[in-house]
Amino acid sequence: MDKPEFVYVTYIASTPEAIWKAITQPEITGKYWYNVNVSESGWRPGTRWEHRDPAKDGPLRLVGKVVESDPPRRLVLTWAFPQDENDEAKQTRVTFDIEPFRGVVKLTVTHDRLEPDSDMLRGITHGWPIVLAGLKSMLETGKPLPKLW
Amino acid sequence: MDVDADKVFKALADPTRRSLLDALRARNGQTLGELCAGLNMTRQAVTQHLKLLEEANLIATVRRGREKLHYLNPVPIHEIATRWISKFERRRLDALRDLKRKLEGERDG
Numbered sequence: 001m002d003k004p005e006f007v008y009v010t011y012i013a014s015t016p017e018a019i020w021k022a023i024t025q026p027e028i029t030g031k032y033w034y035n036v037n038v039s040e041s042g043w044r045p046g047t048r049w050e051h052r053d054p055a056k057d058g059p060l061r062l063v064g065k066v067v068e069s070d071p072p073r074r075l076v077l078t079w080a081f082p083q084d085e086n087d088e089a090k091q092t093r094v095t096f097d098i099e100p101f102r103g104v105v106k107l108t109v110t111h112d113r114l115e116p117d118s119d120m121l122r123g124i125t126h127g128w129p130i131v132l133a134g135l136k137s138m139l140e141t142g143k144p145l146p147k148l149w
Numbered sequence: 150m151d152v153d154a155d156k157v158f159k160a161l162a163d164p165t166r167r168s169l170l171d172a173l174r175a176r177n178g179q180t181l182g183e184l185c186a187g188l189n190m191t192r193q194a195v196t197q198h199l200k201l202l203e204e205a206n207l208i209a210t211v212r213r214g215r216e217k218l219h220y221l222n223p224v225p226i227h228e229i230a231t232r233w234i235s236k237f238e239r240r241r242l243d244a245l246r247d248l249k250r251k252l253e254g255e256r257d258g
Contacts, residue, residue: 005177007220009209010228108209133227 006111010132014139016098020072030054032134043069157225160205166198173221
């Protein structure tokens with residue numbers, strides 16, 4: 001196993017199933033991420049997934065492959081900008097681990113295989129804390145946060 | 150679970166703990182030994198500081214073999230910040246609603 005590069009943790013008063021849906025269903029991701037996560041295959045390993053603007057035919061932001069899918073506990077994805085989709089060296093990796101913890105749920109996002117000083121690295125270090133705070137707020141209060149970026 | 154804001158503020162209210170977070174910002178995923186080497190402190194004192202930071206969820210830890218790696222986790226700081234941003238938004242909206250009522254009431258009267 002590679003040494004993880006970024007590990008983000010949030011504790012959410014919710015269920016693993018609700019958190020899984022909030023990551024994998026476009027109608028829910030759109031509410032707090034302001035982009036949608038889409039898989040045509042139901043997140044089957046080996047298939048393509050997309051992170052895109054929610055507007056019809058809106059721009060594609062990120063693209064990758066489903067590496068591992070074990071609902072509602074673990075989802076591993078490759079993660080790249082659309083122009084880097086076929087560049088093996090530019091495939092970063094994101095792992096979502098969802099586990100019950102003392103009556104709440106611990107969500108851990110691990111992002112690794114990042115190139116030093118890359119746009120992806122800069123983007124994710126800014127983005128993940130905001131996305132995860134938004135996810136927690138939406139699931140706990142029913143209200144997403146205002147768009148902050 | 151609410152953000153345990155007390156724990157976050159308490160953890161941040163100490164220069165040594167902030168310098169531990171800075172050390173992880175500079176290089177994420179350090180072991181206790183690596184963090185101690187950067188600070189002129191005993192292993193025991195650093196362990197105590199890391200424990201408080203971990204309880205506040207400002208650092209996340211990953212076990213790898215016998216090693217425990219430490220990662221900067223800024224998510225709780227965003228949870229606190231966004232909580233107040235949305236509260237201020239709400240208050241601003243309430244103030245606008247009151248103003249609207251007042252003006253409309255005056256016009257009607």
